Amino acid sequence: xxxxxxxxxxxxxxxxxxxxxxxxxxxxxxxxxxxxxxxxxxxxxxxxxxxxxxxxxxxxxxxxxxxxxxxxxxxxxxxxxxxxxxxxxxxxxxxxxxxxxxxxxxxxxxxxxxxxxxxxxxxxxxxxxxxxxxxxxxxxxxxxxxxxxxxxxxxxxxxxxxxxxxxxxxxxxxxxxxxxxxxxxxxxxxxxxxxxxxxxxxxxxxxxxxxxxxxxxxxxxxxxxxxxxxxxxxxxxxxxxxxxxxxxxxxxxxxxxxxxxxxxxxxxxxxxxxxxxxxxxxxxxxxxxxxxxxxxxxxxxxxxxxxxxxxxxxxxxxxxxxxxxxxxxx
Amino acid sequence: xxxxxxxxxxxxxxxxxxxxxxxxxxxxxxxxxxxxxxxxxxxxxxxxxxxxxxxxxxxxxxxxxxxxxxxxxxxxxxxxxxxxxxxxxxxxxxxxxxxxxxxxxxxxxxxxxxxxxxxxxxxxxxxxxxxxxxxxxxxxxxxxxxxxxxxxxxxxxxxxxxxxxxxxxxxxxxxxxxxxxxxxxxxxxxxxxxxxxxxxxxxxxxxxxxxxxxxxxxxxxxxxxxxxxxxxxxxxxxxxxxxxxxxxxxxxxxxxxxxxxxxxxxxxxxxxxxxxxxxxxxxxxxxxxxxxxxxxxxxxxxxxxxxxxxxxxxxxxxxxxxxxxxxxxx
Numbered sequence: 282x283x284x285x286x287x288x289x290x291x292x293x294x295x296x297x298x299x300x301x302x303x304x305x306x307x308x309x310x311x312x313x314x315x316x317x318x319x320x321x322x323x324x325x326x327x328x329x330x331x332x333x334x335x336x337x338x339x340x341x342x343x344x345x346x347x348x349x350x351x352x353x354x355x356x357x358x359x360x361x362x363x364x365x366x367x368x369x370x371x372x373x374x375x376x377x378x379x380x381x382x383x384x385x386x387x388x389x390x391x392x393x394x395x396x397x398x399x400x401x402x403x404x405x406x407x408x409x410x411x412x413x414x415x416x417x418x419x420x421x422x423x424x425x426x427x428x429x430x431x432x433x434x435x436x437x438x439x440x441x442x443x444x445x446x447x448x449x450x451x452x453x454x455x456x457x458x459x460x461x462x463x464x465x466x467x468x469x470x471x472x473x474x475x476x477x478x479x480x481x482x483x484x485x486x487x488x489x490x491x492x493x494x495x496x497x498x499x500x501x502x503x504x505x506x507x508x509x510x511x512x513x514x515x516x517x518x519x520x521x522x523x524x525x526x527x528x529x530x531x532x533x534x535x536x537x538x539x540x541x542x543x544x545x546x547x548x549x550x551x552x553x554x555x556x557x558x559x560x561x562x563x564x565x566x567x568x569x570x571x572x573x574x575x576x577x578x579x580x581x582x583x584x585x586x587x588x589x590x591x592x593x594x595x596x597x598x599x600x601x602x603x604x605x606x607x608x609x610x611x
Numbered sequence: 612x613x614x615x616x617x618x619x620x621x622x623x624x625x626x627x628x629x630x631x632x633x634x635x636x637x638x639x640x641x642x643x644x645x646x647x648x649x650x651x652x653x654x655x656x657x658x659x660x661x662x663x664x665x666x667x668x669x670x671x672x673x674x675x676x677x678x679x680x681x682x683x684x685x686x687x688x689x690x691x692x693x694x695x696x697x698x699x700x701x702x703x704x705x706x707x708x709x710x711x712x713x714x715x716x717x718x719x720x721x722x723x724x725x726x727x728x729x730x731x732x733x734x735x736x737x738x739x740x741x742x743x744x745x746x747x748x749x750x751x752x753x754x755x756x757x758x759x760x761x762x763x764x765x766x767x768x769x770x771x772x773x774x775x776x777x778x779x780x781x782x783x784x785x786x787x788x789x790x791x792x793x794x795x796x797x798x799x800x801x802x803x804x805x806x807x808x809x810x811x812x813x814x815x816x817x818x819x820x821x822x823x824x825x826x827x828x829x830x831x832x833x834x835x836x837x838x839x840x841x842x843x844x845x846x847x848x849x850x851x852x853x854x855x856x857x858x859x860x861x862x863x864x865x866x867x868x869x870x871x872x873x874x875x876x877x878x879x880x881x882x883x884x885x886x887x888x889x890x891x892x893x894x895x896x897x898x899x900x901x902x903x904x905x906x907x908x909x910x911x912x913x914x915x916x917x918x919x920x921x922x923x924x925x926x927x928x929x930x931x932x933x934x935x936x937x938x939x940x941x
Binding site for chain 1: 643644645646647648649650651653655656657658659660661662663664665667668669690691693694696702703704705706735736737738740741742743744745747749751753754758761763764765829830841844845
């Protein structure tokens, strides 16, 4: 763990102490080196991904620090899940404002520790620096996948089936609740939705089970329609989705005033961290087995076609206009 | 390349376009995936390191964007150099303030492109997000080293020789010049020192040549004395340095008013990005050959002893008091 920043060496020593127990001796050298070893096992590829979370953009200063830590880690693990990986470890670069308390950082480290245990990974190294701006967390996560088997975005073929795990739109509903927009929603629904927003569940077991089965795969972070758009663009195909087949939780439905408006919000909200994927029709049974084996609900929601773009269809087969908002991926 | 931030999708599309040519198809999938493959060759370890650079802390907003890009990349390559690695690629997470112009980012991308060519590496992926705060650059770099051969911090043994490459304190002198503290310094000396501050030269050829020869190694980023302190702490030894044997450039000397004060500044200034290392006495000739082979000046500056801490000695063998300032590593 490297620390830099001209003015607060004592505080940074304390931060280093907080994070040192999160690292193993093997590979990370107990964070006492400038670098770490992250060699994958023989026959496996090393897959890497990085995500930045900025206070005020990706999380709220008032969110519990443990949950911010977990979200920062899990959005990266979710990327690896969608690529079919077993997770292996992570690096963390923290830019810490002077206003942040050591208690906050202690709780943040505790959140990481809990998730390291939950996912069987450890901190490999990182960098802590001061910033005159907002808290900024950059995590780079490492995973392993059998050589050549990483699930790509670009492998969808015409006539493939489109699937998505879990229920869609819950995190967006949770964010609305946190913003005070869910006054008439039952408490248990509210809690469920907020938890879905604050603590994503990376679909690691499903992703691993889809290796050799899915033709294209990604995690739903920008919103279902936008993310299927990425598969469509990179695979050079179109995607048709039957709105009625998208799993929507009863909790989310309890927040809806207008069902059509609610649905459009759900498919554009983002932060779901479910896996959207395609597979050939011949793999339909294999997908069902992968879902069962990983104890993950998976819904068949549409088909891949010629052309370009994503269409959301109602029960009559008419297109539901979706104004794609928010996040953009490339 | 992932992009997120709620308000500026169009600008982020442009940023993605700027960075896409920096990525290869192989491994990085032309930045069109969420993750990249970074598997090392068989028989090699993958070494990873990450460093954050924050505007106003690690670089000045007025620094040329090409040079900021190069510095962000090179401080990471310098870490890998000191570990004995061949550099392989990097991930980049950018937090971009709304005030930053596309022209700035274009120049920044050009700086990366020039250095990718210079070092034979490419961008593997990354994340771009908006920030209400200062520009923050986090680069995670990957290198390869023969399995088990990464040069550690903790391998220095009693009686080992202490070496350092290049000249020490130049970057600190350059920063002083940029702050307007070098009024009476000749122009060419000033330019040389500023260049040493703005564009570090990672000692990759030397680091690679030291595999199997150096017992402990790190790059000098916090200041020579502080960094030797890290070797001392992690190796559980003491280090004695003869001040007179430390190479000081004539350019730096031209900025000195008091030689003793100048020397103490030089060994505590940081940002040198030279390699400080130790080796057994029996390897002295091998070190000389590694220096020659890599065309890198290397000076023998001291010895490893029992005990703890770093002592800087004058020609009479008396300790020169060094108040260790600035950056702290752990």
